[in-house]
Amino acid sequence: MCGIVGSVNCNFINGHLSLLQHRGPDNSGEIRYKNATLAHLRLSILDTSSSGHQPMQTDDGNLAITFNGEIYNHMELRQELSKQGYTFNSGSDTETLLKGWDFWGKNILEKINGIFAFAIINKKKNKLFLVRDQIGIKPLYIYEKGSVVAFSSELKSFGYLDKFDDTLNVTALAQYLSFLWAPGKETPYQLVHKLLPGHYLEIPLSEPSKKNEIKYYQLPFVGNYLQPERENGIIDQLDERLKRSVERQLLSDVPLGFFLSGGLDSSLIVAIAKNLYPDTKFNCFTVSSKMDREGKGFEDDLPYAKKVAEHLNVDLNIVESDFNITNEFDHMIWHLDEPQADPSPIHVYKISKEARNLGIKVLLGGTAGDDLFSGYRRHQALKYDKILECMPSGLRKTAQMAINNLPASSLLVRRLKKLSRDWEKPIKQRMLGYFNWLPDDNYVFSLFGENVNIGMSPQCVYSYFEQILHQQHPNLSTLDQLLYLEIKTFLVDHNLNYTDKMSMAAGVEARVPYLDKEIVELAGMIPSQLKLRNGETKYVLKKVAERYLPDEVIYRSKTGFGAPVQNLLKSELKPMIHDRLSRKHLSKQGIFNPDAVQRMIKENDSKHFDFSYPLWSMLAIQSWLKQFKWSL
Numbered sequence: 001m002c003g004i005v006g007s008v009n010c011n012f013i014n015g016h017l018s019l020l021q022h023r024g025p026d027n028s029g030e031i032r033y034k035n036a037t038l039a040h041l042r043l044s045i046l047d048t049s050s051s052g053h054q055p056m057q058t059d060d061g062n063l064a065i066t067f068n069g070e071i072y073n074h075m076e077l078r079q080e081l082s083k084q085g086y087t088f089n090s091g092s093d094t095e096t097l098l099k100g101w102d103f104w105g106k107n108i109l110e111k112i113n114g115i116f117a118f119a120i121i122n123k124k125k126n127k128l129f130l131v132r133d134q135i136g137i138k139p140l141y142i143y144e145k146g147s148v149v150a151f152s153s154e155l156k157s158f159g160y161l162d163k164f165d166d167t168l169n170v171t172a173l174a175q176y177l178s179f180l181w182a183p184g185k186e187t188p189y190q191l192v193h194k195l196l197p198g199h200y201l202e203i204p205l206s207e208p209s210k211k212n213e214i215k216y217y218q219l220p221f222v223g224n225y226l227q228p229e230r231e232n233g234i235i236d237q238l239d240e241r242l243k244r245s246v247e248r249q250l251l252s253d254v255p256l257g258f259f260l261s262g263g264l265d266s267s268l269i270v271a272i273a274k275n276l277y278p279d280t281k282f283n284c285f286t287v288s289s290k291m292d293r294e295g296k297g298f299e300d301d302l303p304y305a306k307k308v309a310e311h312l313n314v315d316l317n318i319v320e321s322d323f324n325i326t327n328e329f330d331h332m333i334w335h336l337d338e339p340q341a342d343p344s345p346i347h348v349y350k351i352s353k354e355a356r357n358l359g360i361k362v363l364l365g366g367t368a369g370d371d372l373f374s375g376y377r378r379h380q381a382l383k384y385d386k387i388l389e390c391m392p393s394g395l396r397k398t399a400q401m402a403i404n405n406l407p408a409s410s411l412l413v414r415r416l417k418k419l420s421r422d423w424e425k426p427i428k429q430r431m432l433g434y435f436n437w438l439p440d441d442n443y444v445f446s447l448f449g450e451n452v453n454i455g456m457s458p459q460c461v462y463s464y465f466e467q468i469l470h471q472q473h474p475n476l477s478t479l480d481q482l483l484y485l486e487i488k489t490f491l492v493d494h495n496l497n498y499t500d501k502m503s504m505a506a507g508v509e510a511r512v513p514y515l516d517k518e519i520v521e522l523a524g525m526i527p528s529q530l531k532l533r534n535g536e537t538k539y540v541l542k543k544v545a546e547r548y549l550p551d552e553v554i555y556r557s558k559t560g561f562g563a564p565v566q567n568l569l570k571s572e573l574k575p576m577i578h579d580r581l582s583r584k585h586l587s588k589q590g591i592f593n594p595d596a597v598q599r600m601i602k603e604n605d606s607k608h609f610d611f612s613y614p615l616w617s618m619l620a621i622q623s624w625l626k627q628f629k630w631s632l
Helices: 074-083 093-110 155-160 170-179 228-249 264-276 302-312 325-336 344-357 369-373 377-390 393-404 411-420 427-433 463-471 478-504 517-525 539-545 565-570 574-580 583-589 594-605 612-628
Strands: 002-008 027-033 036-042 063-071 114-122 127-132 141-145 148-152 192-194 199-204 212-215 256-259 283-288 315-320 362-364 509-511
Touching: 002 063, 002 114, 036 063, 036 114, 063 093, 074 093, 093 114, 141 155, 148 155, 155 612, 170 612, 228 264, 228 517, 228 539, 256 264, 256 344, 264 302, 264 362, 264 369, 264 539, 283 302, 283 344, 302 315, 315 344, 325 344, 325 478, 325 574, 325 612, 344 362, 344 478, 369 478, 369 517, 369 539, 377 411, 377 478, 393 411, 427 463, 427 478, 463 478, 478 509, 478 517, 565 574, 565 612, 574 612, 583 594, 594 612
Parallel strands: 256 283, 256 362, 283 315, 362 509
Antiparallel strands: 002 036, 002 148, 027 036, 063 114, 114 127, 127 199, 141 148, 141 192, 199 212
C-alpha cells in the first residue's frame, strides 16, 4: 500500500512527493524514461526488504512499474510464472505483477484479485498504462491538458505540477452539494478526473493526446440468479467464500488488526478470522464517542463491540473520538482531497492512527457489506413502491404536500421528507432521488451565483447515474438495480475514497474482504428475496453470521459510523458557518449565491427542512477551496 505519482510531457516541482509521505513513509523512488516519470512512496507490507523497492523494473529493463495496493492471489500467479521459467528476486507482489504483465500483458487483469492502482511503462511499445482495480478500492487521479498527462494517488500532488490549470468544475461542486460526493470521473478540477474502476488508460508516449481508455471489467450483476429454494446452499457458498477472502487478506509480513464497530459487517469479518486462526489474539479497534446521540436515530456501538470482543476473545482497543471538529475539519478535507461531507472519515483516521502507534500497518474492515447485501434504509424503501403504484396520483400528491409541510423536527419526519421527495417520478428516477439531500433536483442551482450556473441542469448532475442505469442488465431485479447503482457510485466515490485516504493519512492499509472478486460475483447471483426479506436487511449475510455471532449482535439496530451533524452545526461549527458562509465572504468569492445560502441556513435553523448535510457540504467546499484552489 503506497502512493504513486507520474507524468508525461511535464514536470513536478520539487516537494511533490513530500505531500504523499503519509502514504509511503518507509521508502521512496523515482525513474525517468524519455518524456515520462514514475515515482513511488512505499508502505512496506509484503517483503519489507529493499528487494521490494519501487519503481521496479524487469530484468531486461523493458517494463517499469509504480504500484499501489495488494495482489492477494500473487503466490498462485507466481507459481504459474515459475513454470514458464520466470525467477524472482523478492517476495513482493509488485514483482509478481510486473513479471505477470511481461508474460500475459493486459490479460493479467483478468487474473488478479486484489486492490490496486498502478502505472507501467513499456519501453519497446513506448507506451504508458494506467490501471485501476475492478471495484475502485484504490484511487487514481489523472490530469490532462493537451499533450500533458499526470497521475497521482491523491489530488493534492497536482498543486506541485508546473503550470497546473486549477479551473473549477462547477458540475462537480453541484454534485457535492446534492449527494455529498461526486460520482464517476468528476473531481473539483475541470481538467482532473478519476480513472473509473475496472478501466485502464493506454497512452502513447510519443502522442499522449491519442490515449485510449478501455473497460476491462464488468460488475457481475447480470440477472443470472441462483434459485431461492437453494437457500441453505447459497448460505454455505457465501460462508466459504468469506472464509477464503479473509484468509487471503490476512496475508502480511507486518502486524495487522481489525476495525470492529460492533455492527454485523465488521464483527463477522473478525469472527471468521478468529475461526480460521483460533489461537491468534487479534487486535481490534473501535470508537468511543460521548457525543449526544439521543433522539438522533443512533444506537451506541461500544457495548456491542465489547460483547463481540469478549465472545471472540480478541483484544479491543477503544479509541476516544470526542474530537474538536473546528480543529479537525480542514485537516480532514486536506486528506480527503475532495470536499466530501461526512464526519465518519475522522473516526477512520483516529482508529488508524491508534493502530499505527501500536505498530499495526494493516486493518481489515466491514466496508461494502451494506452495498452488496442491501443494508441501507433506501433499500428498504423499495418495499413501498408497490404501494405507491397502487395509490391514485392525487392521493400521492396530497400525501407528499402534507409531509413537506411538516417541520423537520424529528428523525421520522426527516426520513419521510427524503422518502417522499420523488413520489411522482418513475422508479428509476426515485432511485436517483434516494442519493440527493436537497428538496428537489433544481434546488442546487439556486445556490450558485447567476454567472456560474449557466448551462447547468439536473441532467448534467445526474449524467453518470443515468449512464449506469442504461448499462444495467434488463433482467436485474429492482433491488439489484439499486445495489448496482450503489456499488458504482456511493461505495466507490464516498465510502472507499474516505476509507483509503483517512487510513493512509496515518500510514495504514485498509483492506475490504467483502469486495473480494469471488464475493462480488456471488452477491450478483443471490436473488433479491435472500438479501432483503420482509424488510429484514442483509438476510443471507445474517444467516451466515448466525454460525459465528450471538443474535443480539446480528439483529441489533443499525448505527451510523458518524456523528450527529445537526448538533455539530448548532454548536462547534456555528462560528465556521458565520465566517465561511457569510454574505461578505461568499460575495467576495463569487461562486455561490449569498441570499440562497443564508436562506438554507435559516430554514435549517427553523427546522423547515433538514439541510444539515448540504450545509456540511458547503463548509467542506469552502475548506477545499481555501486549501486547493490556488488561483482563487
